[in-house]
Amino acid sequence: xxxxxxxxxxxxxxxxxxxxxxxxxxxxxxxxxxxxxxxxxxxxxxxxxxxxxxxxxxxxxxxxxxxxxxxxxxxxxxxxxxxxxxxxxxxxxxxxxxxxxxxxxxxxxxxxxxxxxxxxxxxxxxxxxxxxxxxxxxxxxxxxxxxxxxxxxxxxxxxxxxxxxxxxxxxxxxxxxxxxxxxxxxxxxxxxxxxxxxxxxxxxxxxxxxxxxxxxxxxxxxxxxxxxxxxxxxxxxxx
Amino acid sequence: xxxxxxxxxxxxxxxxxxxxxxxxxxxxxxxxxxxxxxxxxxxxxxxxxxxxxxxxxxxxxxxxxxxxxxxxxxxxxxxxxxxxxxxxxxxxxxxxxxxxxxxxxxxxxxxxxxxxxxxxxxxxxxxxxxxxxxxxxxxxxxxxxxxxxxxxxxxxxxxxxxxxxxxxxxxxxxxxxxxxxxxxxxxxxxxxxxxxxxxxxxxxxxxxxxxxxxxxxxxxx
Numbered sequence: 001x002x003x004x005x006x007x008x009x010x011x012x013x014x015x016x017x018x019x020x021x022x023x024x025x026x027x028x029x030x031x032x033x034x035x036x037x038x039x040x041x042x043x044x045x046x047x048x049x050x051x052x053x054x055x056x057x058x059x060x061x062x063x064x065x066x067x068x069x070x071x072x073x074x075x076x077x078x079x080x081x082x083x084x085x086x087x088x089x090x091x092x093x094x095x096x097x098x099x100x101x102x103x104x105x106x107x108x109x110x111x112x113x114x115x116x117x118x119x120x121x122x123x124x125x126x127x128x129x130x131x132x133x134x135x136x137x138x139x140x141x142x143x144x145x146x147x148x149x150x151x152x153x154x155x156x157x158x159x160x161x162x163x164x165x166x167x168x169x170x171x172x173x174x175x176x177x178x179x180x181x182x183x184x185x186x187x188x189x190x191x192x193x194x195x196x197x198x199x200x201x202x203x204x205x206x207x208x209x210x211x212x213x214x215x216x217x218x219x220x221x222x223x224x225x226x227x228x229x230x231x232x233x234x235x236x237x238x239x
Numbered sequence: 240x241x242x243x244x245x246x247x248x249x250x251x252x253x254x255x256x257x258x259x260x261x262x263x264x265x266x267x268x269x270x271x272x273x274x275x276x277x278x279x280x281x282x283x284x285x286x287x288x289x290x291x292x293x294x295x296x297x298x299x300x301x302x303x304x305x306x307x308x309x310x311x312x313x314x315x316x317x318x319x320x321x322x323x324x325x326x327x328x329x330x331x332x333x334x335x336x337x338x339x340x341x342x343x344x345x346x347x348x349x350x351x352x353x354x355x356x357x358x359x360x361x362x363x364x365x366x367x368x369x370x371x372x373x374x375x376x377x378x379x380x381x382x383x384x385x386x387x388x389x390x391x392x393x394x395x396x397x398x399x400x401x402x403x404x405x406x407x408x409x410x411x412x413x414x415x416x417x418x419x420x421x422x423x424x425x426x427x428x429x430x431x432x433x434x435x436x437x438x439x440x441x442x443x444x445x446x447x448x449x450x451x452x453x454x455x456x457x458x459x460x
Binding site: 079127131134135137138141142145146147151152154155157158159161162163166 | 386397400410458
């Protein structure tokens, strides 16, 4: 499957054809998801209306962790098989993941103030997500720290794999430590512990965020490929 | 083993001839730790409560000071390429560099730590925790620091970038090291934290040279 997309020009064409559909799906899902999240779902028994922050906070968290896992997989593919698009995928995904992690931290803070009484607490979940944010920033900085983009991409690939140990720590932090952050209610081996009236908008928003991520990733990857072509043209014109 | 011994002896020889470089890290260690009481106040009841954490943070920063130069000299004069081609292998080189970094920086921090225990009014019962946690923790700092040093070889603003990359990876060591000292100050058992630190050290010994070698290979090619 990877071999089909190894040709950058073909990937660009496929991405260009897929983009309008992905974009339309994103917009449609956001409209439906936000309608359900803000209007068609009940307020929480204890938290009242503030539970609606969850419809942004939780999907962002899922996407930020999935994005880092995606970057780690792409980094492994780049280092082991030297797939030409894997580096570009990782490089394009990193700022998206950093953005989603920032949204997680900020919305979590806004949610924590009314429910926990504090903007921040140094428990295991929040601390490990903050470390994830810094890992993303380090990845972006390392990618752009070299004059040769290849060197930057490969160094960042090694860093992404070294930092991957943080993902299981984040996932299981609420089980391993006594944290203020609540334990997993959806992504567990049991059935989800949430009422369907709240689970449905949550999953809709998660789907919307996923399509948003895919759309933006395709846009960024095409932009990166065009930038590489422009750079190659400039270098050959200079000779 | 022979290669490792030879490489470590080379590094130590270079460090000794380099003069006061390693001592500067220790002076920074003590100086930075001295700054905190000026900032937060010198209340002798409060200092032991925050002393463990401060000593560990400052040890982290001091260990990071000399990391940038771990591979850069060899990278620039071509020795790294020769070592890559030699039968010694990059993994052994990474281990040798981390070992010699620890011997020239970490051990000196260990020796200077009791001074800081004195400055922060730590009880004598906490000295064991301080020494053991740093004995287990400082090699981890050198090993993981080697990964960062190899990743940032040839980068612009390599020093600051190294700090940005390494500090998130240092946080677990910091958490358990400081927790050990705080536990000893409060009279709690410290064996769990020391065992976790020992586990981190074993994991770092096994995995860090491999990651450093991968990063070095990317730098050389």
